[in-house]
Amino acid sequence: MAAAARGWCDLLRFFYSLLFPGLIVCGTLCLCLIFALWRVRVALQRKKASAPTGQKVVVAFFHPYCNAGGGGERVLWCALRALQKKYPAAVYVVYTGDVGVSGEQILEGASRRFNIRLRLPVTFVFLRRRHLVEDSLYPHFTLLLQSLGSLLLGWEALSRCVPDVYIDSMGYAFTLPLFKYVGGCRVGSYVHYPTISTDMLSAVRSRSAGFNNAACIARNPVLSAAKLLYYHFFAFLYGLVGSCSDVVMVNSSWTRKHILSLWKVGHCTDTVYPPCDVRAFLDIPLQGKRTAPGHLLVSVGQFRPEKNHALQIRAFAKLLGRKKAEALPSLKLVLIGGCRNQDDELRVTQLRRLCEELGVQEEVEFKINIPFEELKSYLAEGTIGLHTMWNEHFGIGVVECMAAGTIVLAHNSGGPKLDIVVPHGGAVTGFLAEGEDDYAETMAHILSLPAEERLRIRGSARASVGRFSDQEFDVAFLACVEKLFE
Numbered sequence: 457m458a459a460a461a462r463g464w465c466d467l468l469r470f471f472y473s474l475l476f477p478g479l480i481v482c483g484t485l486c487l488c489l490i491f492a493l494w495r496v497r498v499a500l501q502r503k504k505a506s507a508p509t510g511q512k513v514v515v516a517f518f519h520p521y522c523n524a525g526g527g528g529e530r531v532l533w534c535a536l537r538a539l540q541k542k543y544p545a546a547v548y549v550v551y552t553g554d555v556g557v558s559g560e561q562i563l564e565g566a567s568r569r570f571n572i573r574l575r576l577p578v579t580f581v582f583l584r585r586r587h588l589v590e591d592s593l594y595p596h597f598t599l600l601l602q603s604l605g606s607l608l609l610g611w612e613a614l615s616r617c618v619p620d621v622y623i624d625s626m627g628y629a630f631t632l633p634l635f636k637y638v639g640g641c642r643v644g645s646y647v648h649y650p651t652i653s654t655d656m657l658s659a660v661r662s663r664s665a666g667f668n669n670a671a672c673i674a675r676n677p678v679l680s681a682a683k684l685l686y687y688h689f690f691a692f693l694y695g696l697v698g699s700c701s702d703v704v705m706v707n708s709s710w711t712r713k714h715i716l717s718l719w720k721v722g723h724c725t726d727t728v729y730p731p732c733d734v735r736a737f738l739d740i741p742l743q744g745k746r747t748a749p750g751h752l753l754v755s756v757g758q759f760r761p762e763k764n765h766a767l768q769i770r771a772f773a774k775l776l777g778r779k780k781a782e783a784l785p786s787l788k789l790v791l792i793g794g795c796r797n798q799d800d801e802l803r804v805t806q807l808r809r810l811c812e813e814l815g816v817q818e819e820v821e822f823k824i825n826i827p828f829e830e831l832k833s834y835l836a837e838g839t840i841g842l843h844t845m846w847n848e849h850f851g852i853g854v855v856e857c858m859a860a861g862t863i864v865l866a867h868n869s870g871g872p873k874l875d876i877v878v879p880h881g882g883a884v885t886g887f888l889a890e891g892e893d894d895y896a897e898t899m900a901h902i903l904s905l906p907a908e909e910r911l912r913i914r915g916s917a918r919a920s921v922g923r924f925s926d927q928e929f930d931v932a933f934l935a936c937v938e939k940l941f942e
């Protein structure tokens with residue numbers, strides 16, 4: 457026993473002898489890192505001073521997928537349009553990874569898809585390392601490695617152009633401290649969806665299988681405990697980098713709750729609903745929605761995995777089964793959305809196969825990257841607008857359906873539940889559901905309603921969406937970002 461105790465004492469004495477040298481080494485390395493970052497910042501400021509923009513304020517948006525056709529991109533173009541109107545003397549830059557197209561093609565795409573034209577030029581900085589933020593590159597530890605990849609992509613952006621005002625409009629929070637402390641920028645962020653949420657932590661803790669928690673991990677208590685530890689570590693880092701933002705804008709009550717919990721920056725956080733082009737749909741008559749016999753069901757959303765288009769197809773197949781039994785009129789489902797890359801295109805191929813497996817391929821159509829006017833024509837004809845994403849942060853497609861007079865059936869969670877599909881003046885504005893059976897039953901219920909009742913719901917829904925207009929967004933967005941121009 458005495459020998460064992462003596463051995464432990466010698467071991468502790470050895471580690472104690474390493475304590476102070478270790479602290480000195482760590483302190484020296486930290487000082488070297490701080491000095492290196494300071495030198496980099498000085499070099500970047502010199503580069504900025506010698507840039508051809510002169511004394512003009514440079515405003516940069518970090519949006520690697522700016523040529524995609526989703527709601528996040530609409531926020532980007534509306535934000536640029538609003539800033540250009542208020543600050544016409546500034547220079548505007550967009551960091552993008554869309555190297556396969558020109559700046560003119562990107563702007564033309566924004567006009568075609570969103571009916572938005574900018575009044576002033578925009579400089580596009582094309583980033584070559586966008587693959588570093590592709591989730592397909594990281595089969596494991598995806599959140600952490602994607603975020604570190606965004607840091608490297610952010611460095612490529614910063615080294616190419618040093619702005620005065622930096623706005624992350626796509627959710628890459630790890631770029632915020634880089635631009636603030638190394639680039640010397642005033643930084644803001646528009647958060648569509650938190651990279652990690654307390655709901656994700658709860659799902660792992662309760663061992664519930666889902667999009668962000670594979671069944672093999674949910675079934676294993678050891679793997680679940682390890683993943684929960686990893687999620688807590690990442691949530692800590694995410695909160696740390698997010699708190700660097702000088703201005704935080706969130707797109708819904710659901711997102712605000714999670715960002716306040718993780719970033720703890722309530723003093724500079726405001727809810728700014730995304731801009732929805734509701735005016736463009738107001739000329740659609742609420743009566744006589746469909747000229748052809750039967751009913752058209754429309755889905756609007758990018759072909760991303762979390763949108764859960766498979767749930768729409770399966771629920772629609774069950775509805776068709778009920779149609780035969782209950783003699784419902786002819787039905788057709790049209791899935792409208794954008795494809796950002798090959799992964800999205802593969803996803804569409806898989807959805808087509810699912811339609812064939814369920815025997816509904818003749819009743820389901822896919823419309824990919826269609827222009828705005830074509831989207832509008834489908835919504836004008838639609839009876840039901842489907843949306844199936846769990847905990848959707850907001851849901852611009854849901855608002856567009858309501859503005860067009862299409863009766864919405866959305867998932868009973870997130871932004872649709874808390875902000876959009878809510879009673880207006882005590883009247884019903886739409887419906888919420890969960891699961892295949894619930895969706896199929898609710899669709900059948902909507903189709904069985906008298907035409908007068910459906911007309912009342914359309915009217916209430918359209919009257920409720922004025923708070924999501926482009927004009928409301930401009931006012932709220934500019935009120936927030938003016939702090940970055942002071």
